[in-house]
């Protein structure tokens with residue numbers, strides 16, 4: 001006989017420390033889940049305070065506020081008659097835990113602390129919380145007085161337990177636990193748990209979604225069961241974008257999937273499933289034998305809750321949800337959507353007057369401009385959402401504003417400027433102007449030569465020396481200084497214009513946020529001037545590689561109908577900081593001494609595969625000595641050493657980089673993600689000697705092989 005049950009999970013755009021806003025979004029999601037007929041609702045990790053509170057988790061206030069808000073949620077009339085799984089930080093016996101609280105009709109059934117904390121890459125959970133390292137262990141938890149009064153309970157169970165309703169067993173897994181080798185869902189499934197709820201705070205990284213979804217589908221393919229994955233979404237105050245994608249998976253097949261990127265603050269998905277499908281699936285497996293042989297079982301908290309009313313069996317309107325294919329975005333779409341949503345959250349939450357972008361006519365600032373355009377498109381497409389409409393009206397100080405085209409938004413909130421010098425070409429100036437026209441930004445096309453020469457003259461008056469460019473006979477030092485002064489002055493002008501441009505247009509809004517456009521590869525190589533336009537307020541592309549940015553622009557040319565983008569892709573990347581002559585045009589890859597593709601590979605090996613110089617050399621020798629490259633060991637060694645040299649001499653630049661959207665596993669962001677010393681011997685003397693030894697051994701071996709072949713012949 002069927003056991004039909006409707007269950008819901010959600011994406012919530014929570015904001016760190018926005019207790020009341022978070023509360024309202026949680027209540028809204030519960031209302032929506034009930035509207036969809038659900039009897040169970042799961043929410044994201046630490047949803048009460050927001051996942052990304054970081055060191056605020058050290059403050060006891062945060063735990064008190066969280067309980068107070070939790071009390072308001074479970075006592076709200078709209079949150080009754082549904083089983084609730086809410087993410088709350090909790091102090092138990094003076095120790096801080098990342099918890100889930102399961103409740104029904106204003107009564108707490110269980111507090112379930114996280115067993116395995118996320119502590120790699122961007123995550124530092126061990127800094128704030130203690131893992132509940134005791135699987136299946138539980139204790140009594142004394143509720144705070146105000147909550148005890150509200151629920152009528154003095155104590156509740158705290159620990160690794162499961163819930164037993166009138167018809168099924170339900171267990172919690174919290175985000176990272178899914179990624180660990182001994183995921184709790186394995187033991188829980190062997191102990192009869194049929195529904196797993198996963199509450200997550202998981203961020204976007206290009207091409208990462210499949211890892212998460214594959215883990216969930218494998219879990220339920222292997223163990224059988226229903227898996228409800230909830231995730232936070234949006235920028236909650238940091239470089240990360242949590243990318244939602246709440247999902248419901250049954251026995252390895254997706255039945256519901258929420259969007260990964262959207263401006264919706266609350267997105268609830270639900271599915272109606274038949275618990276019998278789980279039972280049948282499990283009974284086809286040897287797992288049933290293994291489960292009866294187990295001795296250590298979970299404590300089950302029994303509750304008199306009917307998740308699947310018997311009447312469901314006879315109700316023709318209860319239709320099981322069909323399975324569907326998993327939906328993934330192309331990486332190009334991920335770039336178009338993730339950073340755009342992040343920029344929107346940043347703008348509406350910072351309540352600033354818009355964005356200012358120094359637009360050079362090159363591919364990087366072009367990509368930033370296209371991402372802002374994408375943000376404007378998303379706003380127009382979501383204009384029927386009450387919150388989006390309220391936010392855009394508040395940002396533009398126009399209570400009547402209802403944009404119908406992205407350009408209408410850009411005209412009010414997006415400012416661009418080409419800041420030319422005598423080294424700028426007319427092509428870049430034209431491209432910048434044309435792109436600005438197409439996306440609808442308020443564009444200022446200017447020259448700043450007087451400023452540059454004023455600064456150089458000031459230097460000359462003070463020192464009696466005037467630097468000149470290399471092509472006119474100057475030294476390398478003079479050449480760099482002359483480039484850097486142009487680049488740095490652009491930064492000063494940018495902040496001035498960002499502060500005053502809205503004022504020149506009689507706008508009520510305050511200043512603008514300056515956008516930066518340094519990409520991940522330039523940062524890694526240090527191919528940027530410290531404190532130039534790369535020192536902005538925020539940077540949507542700082543975590544994206546040049547190769548991906550080019551692919552994104554090619555995608556946007558078609559999908560955003562911007563033919564001008566073609567000209568950006570085909571142009572040679574150049575900084576335009578040196579004079580152009582008949583036989584000299586500055587080019588990035590020549591300047592850097594390596595190609596962007598090589599840089600991307602070095603970056604991945606260094607950060608993701610954790611290679612030092614020697615290991616990197618060995619791996620690359622095996623790759624690059626093969627056709628079509630056919631490089632010699634010496635050539636590979638030289639490239640590897642060059643990379644580490646520039647990486648090391650420029651590492652200090654990463655300590656001052658603009659906060660950028662985290663998008664790439666090999667991001668060199670020194671502030672949160674890639675912690676390194678910044679005074680490093682760039683010659684790596686010991687590793688270099690080792691590389692040289694391996695090169696000689698390789699050469700010796702090749703000589704021997706050649707000699708043997710000749711002898712055989």
Ligand SMILES: Nc1ncnc2c1ncn2[C@@H]1O[C@H](COP(=O)(O)OP(=O)(O)OC[C@H]2O[C@@H]([n+]3cccc(C(=O)O)c3)[C@H](O)[C@@H]2O)[C@@H](O)[C@H]1O
Nearest residue numbers: 480483484487526527528529530532533575591652678679
């Ligand atoms: N170990 C260390 N720890 C802390 N700080 C250190 C340091 N070594 C140098 N520094 C500081 O850093 C300075 C050197 O860095 P920086 O001033 O950036 O100058 P630098 O790295 O020498 O030159 C900038 C490079 O960026 C290139 N570039 C390419 C494309 C575009 C742009 C652009 O900006 O538009 C720039 C440009 O061609 C040049 O190769 C030193 O003068 C010193 O102040």
Ligand SMILES: Nc1ncnc2c1ncn2[C@@H]1O[C@H](COP(=O)(O)OP(=O)(O)OP(=O)(O)O)[C@@H](O)[C@H]1O
Nearest residue numbers: 358359360362363364365417418419420517533575
């Ligand atoms: N002529 C210019 N006018 C306005 N902004 C500029 C100009 N030149 C450079 N910038 C700004 O300084 C940033 C760094 O300059 P750089 O020459 O290193 O460009 P980049 O990082 O290769 O980016 P792009 O591809 O946009 O030129 C640019 O991304 C842009 O925001």
Ligand SMILES: NC(=O)CC[C@H](N)C(=O)O
Nearest residue numbers: 118175176179201202203
């Ligand atoms: N909050 C977490 O536990 C996140 C951990 C996990 N590795 C992720 O990226 O999704």
